[in-house]
Amino acid sequence: MSEPREPAAQTAPEQAPEGPGPVPDGAFAADLDRHLTRTNELLNRMLAEVAKTPSTHAIFVDAGYVYASAGLLVAGTEDRRSFDLDAEGLIEAFIDKARVIFADSRLLRVYWYDGARRRIHTPEQQAIAELPDVKVRLGNLNANNQQKGVDSLIRSDLESLARHRAISDAALVGGDEDLVSAVEAAQGYGARVHLWGIEAADGRNQAEPLLWEVDSQRTFDLDFCKPFVTRRPVTTWEHDAEPPPSRDEVRFIGAQIAATWLVERGREALADLLPGHPYLPGAVDQDLLIEAERLLGRSLRGHAMLRRALRDGFWQHLQSQY
Template sequence: MTILDLTSHPIAAKYAVLVDVGYLYAAAGEVLLGAKERKEYRVAADELIQALQKHAEARIHGELLRIYWYDAARDRVPTVDQRVIAQLPWVKVRLGNLNARGQQKGVDAQIRSDLEALARHHAVSDTILLAGDEDMVPAVEAAQAYGVRIHLWGVEPPYGTNQAERLVWESDTVEIISADFLRSFFSRAPAPVPVPSTPIAPSPAQVFAGRTPATAKPKAPAGQVTKLGPSRPRVEEVGEHVAQKWILTRGRDNIRDLLPGPILPTVIDTELLIEAEKELGHSLRPYPEARVWLRDGFWARVYREFEIGVGVSSK
């Protein structure tokens, strides 16, 4: 099928990009790495999204409404990567549920609903759809009935095709994203952290052993009242408590994605600070050293959970 160059279109378009992440990742993982499951590879999703945005800008003369990023998470609790993606400008993360067998539920329905709603309300004149499922066909036809042009993108397959034939037929234009375009954003996942067969939980003394004491603060000039900050043991205790809560609510697999540490993604580091301030009942922002203690406590609990060491400072 011929790919149309929309840059010559006389009327500026307003368009959205709808990405079925399950399809994109699975197809790219297969063609690039021969992978069958997402846990086998890592994706630089923020860089990939920026590249897709530039790719769209080069093909459609007009204004981007936003990029819709459709993915799934267990109990719809976002993963570390999904939380980072949600902070990106012009990106809307939509989450379906991931069941115990790793199957996505509700994602296709969200894509169909948004595609039809954008067309019905005349929010866009064009839509780029990066997907492959035949279930998209009714929504494509409905959007076209409202005058929206559908530009289907697919991932280069290792052989044959990885998109439904009817979906290809019904779309206005079709483009295949090459493996070379995607290659730099996908890499094999590191080997899993080994867990001892007979793990032994360290004692509290071992947890805090070897940590350097807080650096003494210089005395304030005579007549100046100093503002006392929180104590190190209390801040570290809160850091461990937040880590424990996240392990229980977000799941070990999501927390494992933070390893090996001790650097936290900015989004997660900010969430840690907010959670800690809520528990302490006051701000930690005037105390840079308290931020370090907070991270120390957080990592002490995470490392203990995965039996890979304790007491690693983030300083």
């Protein structure tokens, strides 16, 4: 009789490897607290660095506007050759004013925008460029002494500085309506634009659309501008015992000025001028008169025959070169 078999041993079912067990509530809370503490430390450090970094402002000066407005207000003329402008003193006054208005801000620099023939600095512009914290930016001058390209330079600088967060406030000294786009571009990047102007001798010397767009406005009056503008004296023959020059002398001076004019402006400007013969554009005629008076050391005001001789000499030289 065979022995009873023992039942086969049953293999235990395979179990999945044990993973990490649940984190106890206390450990999870402690880990989260460490992360929050670290994050708060980083935020506080960043805020401390931001607090130590002051706001920054820059001053943008349209020199053409300043010369015209200040000259008319103080000296009664927009013609630069009739008065001297203490640009260094005026720039320092603008900086001082900004220091008061933007008390918690530092100055980036002053941008001085002007025009020059072929964008070549005049001695006066060179002196301004050498001032500390001043950047001179030049547009061009056409044959009628009108600035070209200055507004686009202002827009480019304003927009670039605002886009890169280099400035928080911009003081704009100007009045041309073409500056509206520059203001809008800077404001689009979060900068505030403050329009500074010079008191108008009569009426208004800043475009209304520009006044509407800026964040604030400020006007400098006669008392502010007067120390920086000096009218140049002109010697008149009524108070001079020496007789006036002859017509031939004045005609020669006209030809001499024409030669310089042609070198500075080129034959393209001459081609634009010739169709108007025998008349000169107002700006060119004014420049001719002022330069002749400087060379002669005397005034030609009130001497129609001599002024006619001056224009004749100017035209004769230009026509001989065409």
